[in-house]
Amino acid sequence: xxxxxxxxxxxxxxxxxxxxxxxxxxxxxxxxxxxxxxxxxxxxxxxxxxxxxxxxxxxxxxxxxxxxxxxxxxxxxxxxxxxxxxxxxxxxxxxxxxxxxxxxxxxxxxxxxxxxxxxxxxxxxxxxxxxxxxxxxxxxxxxxxxxxxxxxxxxxxxxxxxxxxxxxxxxxxxxxxxxxxxxxxxxxxxxxxxxxxxxxxxxxxxxxxxxxxxxxxxxxxxxxxxxxxxxxxxxxxxxxxxxxxxxxxxxxxxxxxxxxxxxxxxxxxxxxxxxxxxxxxxxxxxxxxxxxxxxxxxxxxxxxxxxxxxxxxxxxxxxxxxxxxxxxxxxxxxxxxxxxxxxxxxxxxxxxxxxxxxxxxxxxxxxxxxxxxxxxxxxxxxxxxxx
Numbered sequence: 001x002x003x004x005x006x007x008x009x010x011x012x013x014x015x016x017x018x019x020x021x022x023x024x025x026x027x028x029x030x031x032x033x034x035x036x037x038x039x040x041x042x043x044x045x046x047x048x049x050x051x052x053x054x055x056x057x058x059x060x061x062x063x064x065x066x067x068x069x070x071x072x073x074x075x076x077x078x079x080x081x082x083x084x085x086x087x088x089x090x091x092x093x094x095x096x097x098x099x100x101x102x103x104x105x106x107x108x109x110x111x112x113x114x115x116x117x118x119x120x121x122x123x124x125x126x127x128x129x130x131x132x133x134x135x136x137x138x139x140x141x142x143x144x145x146x147x148x149x150x151x152x153x154x155x156x157x158x159x160x161x162x163x164x165x166x167x168x169x170x171x172x173x174x175x176x177x178x179x180x181x182x183x184x185x186x187x188x189x190x191x192x193x194x195x196x197x198x199x200x201x202x203x204x205x206x207x208x209x210x211x212x213x214x215x216x217x218x219x220x221x222x223x224x225x226x227x228x229x230x231x232x233x234x235x236x237x238x239x240x241x242x243x244x245x246x247x248x249x250x251x252x253x254x255x256x257x258x259x260x261x262x263x264x265x266x267x268x269x270x271x272x273x274x275x276x277x278x279x280x281x282x283x284x285x286x287x288x289x290x291x292x293x294x295x296x297x298x299x300x301x302x303x304x305x306x307x308x309x310x311x312x313x314x315x316x317x318x319x320x321x322x323x324x325x326x327x328x329x330x331x332x333x334x335x336x337x338x339x340x341x342x343x344x345x346x347x348x349x350x351x352x353x354x355x356x357x358x359x360x361x362x363x364x365x366x367x368x369x370x371x372x373x374x375x376x377x378x379x380x381x382x383x384x385x386x387x
Contacts, residue, residue: 013300014226019171024227027174034175036225038184045188050196053138061134068255072130078121083107084114088121133254140247142189146182147240153178154237159230163287166230167295179229186236187220212315219308226301231288235309238280242271262330269327276316285309 011020024033078084083106092099095118104111159165194213197206223232249264289306296302 015171015301016296016299024171032175033172034224034227034229038175038180039187039221039224042184042188042191045184046191046195049142049188050192053192053196056138056141057134061137062130064137065130065133065254068133070130070133070254072128077124078117081107081117084117084121088118093122094118129254133251136247136250136254140244140251143240143244143247146185146189147237147244150182150233150237150240153182154233157230157233159234163231163234163283164291164295166228166234166287167292170292170296171227173227173230175227175229179233182233182236183220183224183229187217187224190216190220208315208318212312215308215312215315219305219312222301222305222308226305228288228305231284231292234284234287235280238275238284241275242268245271265330266327269323272323273320276313277320280316281313285313 009021015021027033084103087095087099087103095103095114100111100114103109103114107114154160157165190213194210194217197210197213219235220232223229223235245264245268249261249268252258252261252264285306288309292302
């Protein structure tokens with residue numbers, strides 16, 4: 001274990017040339033440098049955040065949903081049928097035409113009736129709009145609070161106004177209480193997201209979002225350990241700036257305020273483009289790749305840090321492509337439609353085999369196939385967010 005620890009914490013990987021862990025181990029009185037052990041506080045805090053989320057969704061978000069007449073119940077349930085239930089649980093949840101024809105003959109049902117049964121049965125497993133509203137309200141509240149805190153904190157920091165201050169005196173930069181609390185809270189939240197993703201509403205970009213959360217946790221932890229926390233705080237704030245707008249748009253969609261939903265989604269799209277495709281590469285990547293090179297010089301962990309930031313930028317481009325598709329449809333048709341990152345079982349998918357009903361579903365102004373997913377990002381949280 002000692003050999004493994006020595007290999008992992010190799011100074012020549014983590015620190016710039018001519019800097020050792022001993023140089024950072026004994027700072028002057030009242031001065032604190034980041035240490036890997038500080039991040040352990042994020043794990044119990046993540047459990048605390050998850051507990052707060054449960055209470056928030058149960059008592060606050062649920063009450064707001066009821067006041068907006070968003071009910072907890074599910075839609076029409078499939079009538080009990082042992083044959084179809086066995087096919088649904090053992091073979092396929094979305095049968096093709098061959099299976100449909102066979103089941104139609106076996107049960108002496110019309111193909112359309114068999115399709116409808118599978119559609120209703122799939123919908124039984126979907127979370128209700130009430131559940132999705134509560135989840136989005138929790139995310140909206142956290143993103144708005146953490147963005148407000150982060151922006152107020154950074155407003156007083158010199159590196160917000162001149163990113164070269166992220167590298168002056170590096171790595172001998174003091175970890176202030178405000179920066180530490182900002183970092184650990186963000187890290188704890190993303191730990192909670194990464195694990196709760198397996199119990200939350202499952203969406204089409206599950207894998208992309210998991211990679212995003214994993215990259216976020218890695219970046220926050222990595223940048224803290226080698227004291228790149230100043231530039232890391234800028235990365236987190238830039239990502240938080242658009243995430244709460246996305247969740248606000250989702251909330252209005254669930255509440256069936258379609259015009260407000262479309263407006264908020266367009267605002268989110270613009271904010272996402274400005275923060276993640278303009279500010280992030282031009283302001284932050286320029287600092288981590290070029291200003292740091294000139295002031296500190298490259299070293300192994302510097303290369304890895306920038307590689308992870310570039311991976312995040314690639315994910316931004318993928319998300320914005322998906323967001324742009326929705327935004328263009330919204331402007332052309334007057335509303336947001338067919339969220340490409342919606343829940344796995346969307347109403348448009350349900351109606352694919354029934355053209356007339358599908359046509360109605362795709363034109364429902366406040367229906368489920370409006371802006372009800374991350375809008376392909378789409379979030380923000382690959383949210384929604386990294387350091």
